[in-house]
């Protein structure tokens with residue numbers, strides 16, 4: 001597969017192994033931070049030299065002598081304490097670039113070793129409406145499935161929605177009593193959030209209501225048909241709310257991707273039995289738990305993972321164990337990604353460890369928690385409304401579109417209103433998504449309307465505007481586009497930088513696929529837009545002539561193609577005009 005960084009890593013590792021006599025020596029190729037240090041830099045020499053008690057610069061020169069003949073590297077030199085600076089060959093870059101100029105050559109080549117990858121994401125609890133807490137998991141997950149699919153993997157989405165548990169007894173009790181009063185429920189359920197709040201209040205305050213609710217939980221578990229019907233009505237309604245959010249966000253999840261918690265109910269007794277057979281179960285205060293050496297509390301006491309309560313009820317962890325067995329066994333996953341809030345880290349560590357010990361997932365099946373931090377308000381506390389309520393996701397998205405409309409109208413007052421609205425709906429959604437995706441997912445971040453809707457910096461408006469601007473350059477040249485086989489000329493440094501950046505698209509996407517950090521792709525695209533601007537300032541395109549003009553136009557159109565594909569992988573719609 002086309003991957004410059006990996007090819008260099010291979011070349012340098014081979015040379016390192018030969019020079020050091022250590023078969024596992026790695027080149028450790030990274031991006032150079034400054035142009036004078038080359039395009040890439042290998043920094044593996046120092047560690048190996050230390051291990052062998054050799055002079056690192058001497059080892060580095062030996063590595064250079066062992067470097068196999070290749071088309072990629074024009075020049076390699078030892079620098080500083082033993083770095084190797086690598087300068088790529090212009091002819092190689094131009095040839096590779098020319099392959100992509102042909103309209104139908106995809107920028108991403110599918111991997112030669114496709115995997116089956118299960119991605120568990122979004123997964124809201126259906127008892128309530130989706131709120132801002134679900135935003136990150138939904139959009140990070142959706143970006144990762146797009147990236148993995150683009151790399152040629154077989155992706156199985158799993159929306160592990162919470163549709164089971166005691167809350168539903170309370171909701172059904174509330175539904176049934178409203179129905180008994182002759183209520184059709186349609187209007188009540190239209191606002192799930194207030195419906196939940198009303199039910200909760202009755203549960204807390206109304207004498208007898210809590211018992212009724214608990215009675216419904218038991219009935220539900222026993223499969224009482226009337227109770228199941230009421231439950232199903234509620235679930236369908238709640239899913240319709242989720243789907244409205246997905247549609248608005250442009251998220252790819254479908255009904256067919258649902259594997260709700262209740263799907264695993266029939267397996268739970270078997271999970272307990274298997275844990276018992278594996279000798280992993282203990283009983284503590286009547287509850288069945290798993291204790292593991294690797295999970296200790298502050299005082300050194302072992303922490304329990306409860307899998308069955310004393311009343312026989314199962315827990316979140318039990319369902320997750322059943323889900324692992326299903327994903328590894330039935331779906332035959334090579335990798336399972338859990339795009340879930342970082343606050344559930346301990347849960348996943350415990351569940352993964354139990355699954356390994358019980359043999360629910362073979363060691364060949366990777367289990368990865370793709371954790372993300374919390375979205376904070378400007379006050380640095382988890383994002384809430386002014387009155388301290390949770391913010392419904394759909395309201396947040398609508399507000400973003402409204403704000404985008406104001407911004408777009410200020411920027412371009414001459415546009416027709418209908419077009420402005422269309423642009424606002426793309427920019428508003430893109431702003432929310434990009435603001436999130438462009439941050440390192442493991443940290444908390446402060447949600448800030450002004451930065452995310454700004455046309456400056458690493459933001460959606462900036463990226464979409466950069467793309468629209470390039471498209472307008474190309475539109476003006478529609479009738480004079482170069483032939484597909486036009487050669488790329490790399491005379492100016494800016495031309496070379498632009499092409500190199502474009503050629504690094506595939507390796508960037510592959511890193512996102514393997515490590516699961518969408519911000520890597522955002523940074524790349526932002527840098528690409530910047531490199532393009534410098535190219536466009538330094539290298540006249542339309543005023544150039546002949547082969548030079550063709551080459552530059554090809555670079556412009558390759559940039560557009562790369563930006564378009566990259567923004568699509570992030571789940572952003574692009575605009576032809578802004």
Ligand code: ARG
Pocket residue numbers: 120123124125160161162320323338340
């Ligand atoms: N429903 C859970 C929540 O809202 C998230 C589920 C994540 N997936 C899982 N397999 N546990 O917190």
